[in-house]
Amino acid sequence: MAGIAPPGGRAGHAVAVVAFDGVQLLDVTGPVEVFTTANRYGADYDVRVVSASGAGVATSSGLPIGVHAGPSGLPRRLGTLLVPGRTDWRSAVADTALVELVAGLSGRAGRVASVCAGAFLLAAAGLLDGRRAATHWELAPELATAYPAVRVEADPLFVRDGEVVTSAGVSAGIDLALSLVEEDWGADVARRTARHLVVFMARPGGQAQFGAGLTPGRPRHPSVRRVMDHVAGDPAGCHTLGSLAAVGGVSARHLGRLFRDELGLTPGQYVESVRLEAARRLLDDGTGTVEEVARRAGFGSSESLRRVFQHTLGVSPTAYRTRFRTTAGSRHLVSRPPAPAGTGVTEEAGALSARG
Structure with a gap:
């Protein structure tokens, strides 16, 4: 070497x-x-x-x-x-x-x-x-x-x-x-x-x-499974503790206990994790503005989305999209005018290179 x-x-x-x-x-x-x-x-x-x-x-x-x-x-x-x-x-x-x-x-x-x-x-x-x-x-x-x-x-x-x-x-x-x-x-x-x-x-x-996000195992309790499926099916829905407890057919206190025992999370933390993954998929796909992504994923505003991204991933939604959507943004192509006819030189873009 x-x-x-x-x-x-x-x-x-x-x-x-x-x-x-x-x-x-x-x-x-x-x-x-x-x-x-x-x-x-x-x-x-x-x-x-x-x-x-x-x-x-x-x-x-x-x-x-x-x-x-x-x-x-x-x-x-x-x-x-x-x-x-x-x-x-x-x-x-x-x-x-x-x-x-x-x-x-x-x-x-x-x-x-x-x-x-x-x-x-x-x-x-x-x-x-x-x-x-x-x-x-x-x-x-x-x-x-x-x-x-x-x-x-x-x-x-x-x-x-x-x-x-x-x-x-x-x-x-x-x-x-x-x-x-x-x-x-x-x-x-x-x-x-x-x-x-x-x-x-x-x-x-x-x-x-860089990670694939939260992938909790399938819980044993049917109430937790129903709530998880309900949230995953509609991340942007109104998911209060009371409404989730109603979906699970248990009291709010009991639902919180079941989530902690089965997933190690509160129902609210699970909802946030599902919304975060939904936002990441939308950003990866290049679907809409950051404000639109926040709304479609259930965060309500780009500021709420930004706070969760910074806290959980250490980067802003805009920076995340720039890094993971495509490699095209890193090419820094330099446009050049067409070469005169007959020179045998094709039109191309020159990539900037770093020199030591």
């Missing part, structure tokens, strides 16, 4: 990146690119990719990558141990040699970080017990179930708890690495690195804006 200091190279802040068969390619290369790019602007990272056997690995995409060494080829003390993940985390944590590698190297590192499903390997090594941790939003419930001693947070792009830092899915490893660069070498070095890589210094919002 270009830009990585070879074994025996200059001594700096030693970063060991664990590689193994099935590892997600960007989990490895994203942070490595951040650290090695930061060296152009004043950082001093000595980045080594390591596997348990010292042999190269096949990544999740099928692309093989080489490594610098096995664990014995690393510096005795590490500044950072970074553990990527693989979507099939069960296979990763079942690899005893891999878990032992992570546990052993963690004792030599000043701090430990993981990307995406790498959090499962940290948990298997006992490094997340009693700590807050993040992982990919789709895997967060599985991490919480498999390792109940871990306090899983599903929304943040990365979470720091002491000297352990865990990040969300795939590209969030870049956000994580930039935060570590800033911590080690200051905001200016991190900012220049981010600009060169054409990424946000701090990405707006959290993981919730």
Whole structure:
């Protein structure tokens, strides 16, 4: 990998990146690119990719990558141990040699970080017990179930708890690495690195804006099922606690108790979550103005919709629509006049490119 200091190279802040068969390619290369790019602007990272056997690995995409060494080829003390993940985390944590590698190297590192499903390997090594941790939003419930001693947070792009830092899915490893660069070498070095890589210094919002929203299991109690179906069928309807209780055929107090027991939500929170998902679908489809989306989804006004979006997703409805409706807005095409006839040059738009 270009830009990585070879074994025996200059001594700096030693970063060991664990590689193994099935590892997600960007989990490895994203942070490595951040650290090695930061060296152009004043950082001093000595980045080594390591596997348990010292042999190269096949990544999740099928692309093989080489490594610098096995664990014995690393510096005795590490500044950072970074553990990527693989979507099939069960296979990763079942690899005893891999878990032992992570546990052993963690004792030599000043701090430990993981990307995406790498959090499962940290948990298997006992490094997340009693700590807050993040992982990919789709895997967060599985991490919480498999390792109940871990306090899983599903929304943040990365979470720091002491000297352990865990990040969300795939590209969030870049956000994580930039935060570590800033911590080690200051905001200016991190900012220049981010600009060169054409990424946000701090990405707006959290993981919730990428997630699929609330998908509660089918409740056992028929009253709760009737109410859920009623709300889902008409998100913009007038859904007061009294009217929902009437739909369920129970008292308002009993309905609230049933919702908390079955879903962990109040009826009002469930109504808001359904309306939020309805608004997201309308924004994704490009249907109407934000004010119209708010009305059709049941929020009444764009200001009410904005407050819920900011509180729940960390972004405004307008920003959400810009990011998720289409890629066309990011092309920044430059119009050019038609070329003179006979020149053999076709009319085209030139895309602006960022230069380091």
